[in-house]
Each structure stands twice: as structure tokens, then as C-alpha cells.
Amino acid sequence: MSGTPVVKAVNLVKVYQTGGLPVPAVRGVDLTVRAGEFVAITGPSGSGKSTLIHMLGGLDTRTSGEIWLDGKRADTLSESGWALLRRRKVGFVFQFFNLVANMTVADNVELPALLGGASPRQARERREYLLGELGLADRAGAAPARLSGGEQQRVALARALANQPTLLLADEPTGNLDSRNTRDVLRLLGRVHGQGQTIVLVTHDARAASMxxxxxxxxxxxxxxxxxxxSARRRPGGTAGDVVELRG
Amino acid sequence: MRQPLLALLAKEPAHGYELKQALEAIFGSAYPSPNIGQIYVTLGRLEKDGYVRSVDVEQSNRPNKKVYYITAAGREALESWVDEPTEGPRVRDEFFMKLVLAPMTGLADRMALVNRQRRHYLSLMRDLRELAERTDPGNRVALLLIEGAMLHLQADLDWLERCQEDLP
Structure with missing residues (x-):
């Protein structure tokens, strides 16, 4: 069923009520994301990009419009219906890693797989594979607070991928990282995308968006x-070298 | 081009082609490779100003090659270049001119200009990222140059966003 979009939003609207005044955050968005696509969503703060991705993952309710995930209508689901759907189909990464503080790194990564119905052995094998891929195998027994920001974000990414989700949603995943950790997280996103992972990424970081x-x-x-x-290289008058102009 | 060549010659005498190779090796592939003709023209001017001198070195089976070395005056010029604070980047953006002026003429729509420019900046960013991946991780100078270009591009994109929000 490669023809079925992973995500389809139809005329999606979100209006917040603040102090009795309606504040529109998302005003009629149509968006279709196909399997294997890597879509970046950019825009100024307040443009509605975070609200949009939260609605696509069921973390925020829509005011009107439709959301279809993997060919199934999702906007009409109850909160528990969404929770079930997320466990099976959606991985989420946030700017602030949101790891469970009193669980080890390994348990943080295994939990979603266990909740999603994997056997303890499957969950452990998947966790070992993911932490290995992310260069974090030796941190499995540590508490999240022992890890650097970049390491915590890699753990959060491993957790998001634990269920082999149909869709990976990432909301400013590099927003709180320094340059080197940003590079590592982006490299990882590039790698899972290369393996066919569908990704929707909200970002203000042009390096991330250019992935x-x-x-x-x-x-x-x-x-x-x-x-x-x-690629700019194929166009006249715009190559990487042209960005650099050293005077002297 | 003058001061970088003087700096390289302050390290050791060299001929034109060696200077070109040194610049490429130090700054890596993000640096637009200097034209050899331009290097010789600059060396000629530096020689006329008394900042460098050249000696002909005989080569078997080939024409003589000119080896350049720095003079005391050249060293002084180099020192004052190093001691001066350097001008910051100036905003002299051709795109901003287009963005402000083109809609006045009815030639273009501002939204379309911004959107096209954003895609162009992002594709430049992609090229820079790929360039960084291909660059020897040991070449810190080249990687920092690429990172500098990326940070400037990010600033350009942020500015583009501000233009899109605030221009009528």
C-alpha cells in the first residue's frame, strides 16, 4: 500500500481560546506526507508549526478538519484511542528530551516497545540495537540526568524509534543542543531516513531543515x-564556495 | 589577497603555485580556490610596492621559476594588518534590494521572492553540510570556515523570516 499517505491533513484548523478571545494558530492546512518522505516544517515563532505537529501526533486536539494516519481517520479518536495509535505508529522527539528521570536509559527506551505489546526479549533486543547504533551502549544502565544534553537527545530518539513507528515526529529536536550534538542528532536522522523512515521535523535550524x-x-x-x-551546485551563481568570501 | 600572501611568505619563501596550494590546503574546499593568474598579479604589485622580492631559480629542462620572499617593509605591512581590528560583516544584500524594490515596479510578488530565496539558502546549507561531511575531520580550519558560512546562512534565513513577517 505504498500509495497510502502516511499523513494526510485536510483543512486543519486550530483555534485557542484565551480569555474568551479566539486565537487562530493553524488556519486551514492541507498536508500530505508519503512513505519515506522527510519533510521539514519551518516558520517564525507563532506561525503554528508546533501546534501543527502536535495535532498530527494527537498531542493537541484539532478545532476542525481531518487528520489521517496511514490511511485511517485519526482526528475523531478519543484520547485513549490516540494513545493506542501513537504506541503502534508514531514516535515523538521533543526539544526538551522528556526522559523519565527515575528510570535507566535502557528502561526509557524499552518502555514504549513493552507498552506497544513487544515481548521483554524483543524490547531488549531492539533497545540494544538502537543504543548500539547511537553509540550509547555503555550508558544503558545510567540515569538520564547523568548524560549530556546531546546524549539525552540521542536516547530520546532511540525511544521514539523503539516501536519502529510508521511516522517519526520531531519538534525542534536540536533546539537545545550545541553545534556538535546537533550534528550527531542530524546524522542520525539522516541515517534512519536513509533506511526508509518517514519523518516530519519542525525546526528553526536551517542545518536541520536542509536534511x-x-x-x-x-x-x-x-x-x-x-x-x-x-542542490545549489547545479545552479549558476550559487555554490557553497560563493558563501565564503574571505577578505584580505 | 595581498595580506594572506604576505603572511605565507613571512613563514617561508615560495613560488606562486606553492602559495596557491598552501591556501587550498589550509582553508579546504569551502574556500574558493584562488586563480593562479590573480596570485601572480598580486605578487607583482607587492613587488612593485617593495613588500616582496623575487629571485630566479634555475630548473633543468624547464624555464626558471621565480621564488618570492618578504622584505622588511612587507613584514611591517603585515604587522599593521594583524594589529588592526577587522571590519565586521556589512549588510550589502542584493536580495534585500530586490525584495524592497521589485514589488514597487510590479515585477514580482514579495512572497514569491522570499520563498524562492529561502529554498536557495536551504540548498546552499545542504551543500555546506555535504562539504563538511567530505572534509577531513582533522582540518579544523576548513571545518570552522564551513561552520562560519553556515552560521551566516542561518542569520540570512532568520532575516528573511523577519522580512516576510514585517514587510507589507
């Missing part, structure tokens, strides 16, 4: 641009 095949730009809750980003 994607396609960039969706939001302004005032609406999509103002949606298209592929290619």
Missing part, C-alpha cells in the same frame, strides 16, 4: 510554500 527532501513554510498558521530543496 529534508521537502520544506513546508508556515506563516500565520497557513502554508505559504511547499516544495523540494535541491
Amino acid at each position: 529534508a527532501d521537502r520544506v513546508v513554510s508556515l506563516l500565520d498558521g497557513q502554508i505559504v510554500d511547499d516544495g523540494a530543496i535541491g
